[in-house]
Amino acid sequence: MPRLEFSGPDLGRVRFAIMPFQETLKAARGLGLPVAPAGLAGWRHTALSRLPAAARPALALCGAHPRHLPDFLTPQPPSGGQLTFDDELAAALADPGLPVEDDTQAFRSVLRTPSRVVEDLLAEPDRGRRALTASFVALHRAVLAADWPRLHAQLAADVAERARTAAQHGVEAMLAGLAPGLVRWSHPFLEYAGPPAPDHRLAGRGLVLVPSMFLTDAVHRQLNDRQQPMLFYPARTALGFWRDDRAADGRLAGPVGGARARILRLLAARPRGTSELAAELGVAPSTASEQLAALRRAGLVTTTRSGRQACHEPTALAWSLLDVYIG
Template structure:
């Protein structure tokens, strides 16, 4: 995709509409330049590419409508499950780096395509010039839509990013509706929904959690209490506010099951 369609991931959870707006509503996004560069690597001409170049504002509106329709028809029902697995993947990589070092963590991203040879992170793809980070760092972005490859996004205006397959991506799409693999089996549908929501919003408050689930705050608080007693959620109190996040056991449960 053109680079402007994949902005840097946010630090806080967004709704689908907010994510769509972040990609398509930025007036400073170089829509034409990114689209021209994207079109140069396509083997066949695509109408939407020509439309974006000739009429970038109209093209963005068309993309917004198309993405919303695609999400509504195919992905909306599974969106919370997809987010929970991405959050679990991030937590797994963070624990791996903390326990065994960054080099070990990088070695597990995609061993066939990505290799760490100090001081370079090497990509086994088409030859390209080295890309120095100049201290900007590299954002690692798990994807549920990549299952057998990686994607680099390297330009001079955005944070450098490497998209890689989330650990559960392949299994999820092989058995997307398999009830035997769902987190609801071991802990129940309501508590599974609470744990998934907390995973996508680590550090959320009880009110935020209740709003996301569409339940009363007292109901959300009771469900969190059950998960906390089971050792699946940790609650930290700051002044008069309680913040919730999955415990290490909770993250392991999310990783084990296709939540």
């Protein structure tokens, strides 16, 4: 496994970012690869059915290689403030100072088969960037924009959970649990799944950790001399989120309703508070509270309180329903 080597200062310079355009890239990868990444088959089938022709170049580029993209497509996230899709897209494709040709040539060198989009980008970089901008906008509007509040809530919940772990148990403990099976922490190295490569020294630059709801099967990295290193990893709820969507449309939705089916699936993974559930569902806390009250009346959820904090978990009856309808 390739490794990132941490020095003492690097542990103090680990930060998180939520990057909406990068989620569009990961979604395009999920649509463009020959086989859907783990858990995304149902979403992919639906998304492809409503994909406009204008989005095809974005899919072709992001599906050309399972792990790599031209570096210019991943701009450095700012150290503070929220990124918007438009701002991040402009930073990736509208900055005339970016080494588009060099990055595209480097990407071309790792491809096994030629790519028309890559060749067009090399032949006419400015025109190619404009075409890609239009393609990514079309893709985002068609398959992500409507769901972005829910996706963002999942990503924000992931970052909050990692931050709590780091605050309570230290950054190394957080890194150790980042993505079991894909990432392994053994001081001073963070190992991640991928083909063999020389160790990469962070050398005091730290690391930006970026959760993804579409990167369910791998970790990706962005390592170059002009940016702070970045590691993209599966959000903690990514696989469960897509399974929950299928469950909400499936058999469990019959007896309890789609929204309540998703709540039971989330609580089956671990007990949660009302605010955390609301964030993961992408709804107002009052809406989550109403759904929880209905589940309590049905004998499916039990709630314990400590001061002003409430913690919800499934009852024995709920576990029986989950076993019968989902397995």
